[in-house]
Amino acid sequence: MIYRIPLLLLLSILFNNAFAQKNLNKPNIILVFMDDLGYGDLGVTGALGYHTPVLDRMANNGIRFTNFLVPQAVCSASRSALLTGNYPNRMGISGAFMPSAGVGLNPDEITMAEMLKSKGYSTQIIGKWHLGSEPEFLPTKQGFDSYYGIPYSNDMWPVGFDGKPAKPDSYVAKYPVLPLLEVKAGQNLPDTVMKINNLEDQAVLTENYTEKAVDFINANKNKPFFLYLAHSMTHVPIAASKKFRGTSEQGLFGDVMHEIDDSMEQILHALKSNGLSDNTIVIFTSDNGPWLNFGNHNGSSGGFREGKGASWEGGQRVPCIIYWPDKIKEGRINNNLTSSMDIFATVAELIDYKDNPNQIDGISFLSQIKDPKSAASRKSMYYYYNQNDLEAVRFENWKLVLPHKSRSYEGILPGNDGFGGNYKEHEVKTMELYDLRRDPGERYNVIEQNPEVLEKLLEIADEARRDLGDNLTKSEGQNRRPLGRINKN
Helix, strand or coil, X not given: CCCHHHHHHHHHHHHHHHHHHHHCCCCEEEEEEECCCCCCCCHHHCCCCCCCHHHHHHHHHCEEECCEECCCCCHHHHHHHHHHCCCHHHHCCCCCCCCCCCEECCCCCCCHHHHHHCCCCEEEEEECCCCCCCHHHCHHXXXXXXXXXXXXXXXXXXXXXXXXXXXXXXXXXXXXXXXXXXXXXXXXXXXXXXXXXXHHHHCCHHHHHHHHHHHHHHHCCCXXXXXXXXXXXXXXXXXXXXXXXXXXXXXXXXXHHHHHHHHHHHHHHHHHHCCCCCCEEEEEEECCCCCHHHHHHCCCCCCCCCCCCCCCHHHHECCEEEECCCCCCCCEEECCCEECHHHHHHHHHHCCCCCCCCCCCCCCCHHHHHCCCCCCCCCEEEEEECCCEEEXXXXXXXXXXXXXXXXXXXXXXXXXXXXXXXXXXXXXXXXXXXXXXXXXXXXXXXXXXXXXXXXXXXHHHHHHHHHHCEHHHCECCCCCCCCEECCCC
8 A cells, every 4th residue: 555555646647747748739728709898998908997907917928919800890790700710791791680580600601619629629608699599500509519698699688778678669679588598518409597687687697607617617627628708798788796896986887897807817717726727728809899889888999990880990909818828928919910800710720620611711820929020910901891891901001991881989979877879970982091000090091192002902902892792882792601591481
């Protein structure tokens, strides 16, 4: 017995070390996707009246991308791009899917979860899905082993801005009750964990999501995993658990951000306690800019023009932090053009995935994570909105805004305390050119001074129209794929 115990300990150590070394070839991936979080809503990007020390620490010890764009500044479209590496309109997706609309992400599209599952990863989504609420489109049909969350946005419920049941003549009265769903591994149809009927029910979402995330990490400490944590906050109606109410100078929005930061603290602690910190990539970003007409119940675009629902920078430029202690030894800031679409391609390169039959638009930036001197991967970007409107194109730091109409928040008093204000319509009548190096707020049209730049960007616009089409110029596009649909008859 004297010799047996040390021998067993030795074997255990050797086995665990061997397993850990093997597992290093498959780093865990945690993707945290916020809802309506603006560029200026973190401490490191200038937030005032509340603190995000955990997220700031991740940024200061990881990589913070300052020129990170979503392909469309709206819920479903942005989420489809993140999970597939495609422009949403390539897949026939635009806007935000309504409950029971009979549409969703086409099952023929390859998601990040399917890609990682093919390489032996455990996969779970926690939070907001919003890529089809019918059983045919649920996340467990798209590569996720399990699902816990809401099927669409948390404002798609029959409840008014005051948190009381909607009046019969209100447009929200047509919505079904908002369910919190759970689909366990091997289960076909979801169970309804609870019905979300009021603001107090909304207030438990972040806490519940965090608890489920920690449980998933603990349960998968011995095998590679992919956790997609899609928070419902900071989409209105915002709500915080009792522990965090009244903790900020910024009111309820600041309280919500305190709870989000604490959620990240719990997740990082779970990684550390299981010895997984070095072997886990944590990505934190958002689906679009802030919904500015909700005033003090939404955040800040950080000085960029406009917000959610617009192709100006305030709508599509969002915070992005990547934290990976094993590969990122000191804090860095990356100012190169990157996109949420590129995360899919980056993960694909990381795990050596080459089996996707579909064309993707994402470009891997893995080299920029590993080597601070690496050159920019992405040079250009298309800015689409509505069903298929090409509203702008980008080349490096130049942005050409094309004639279009869009919502605008400028010059209109926003709402307050959960009640939204109005929009106005803004029309771009002629092309406008902006040098985002000197004018990130898109205020000074320099098109007359830069004819060669204009020519280059017009070529990019023509490429976009040939590839994806453009409703504004009645261009069909050659390479669009069908949206997922079911027959509701």
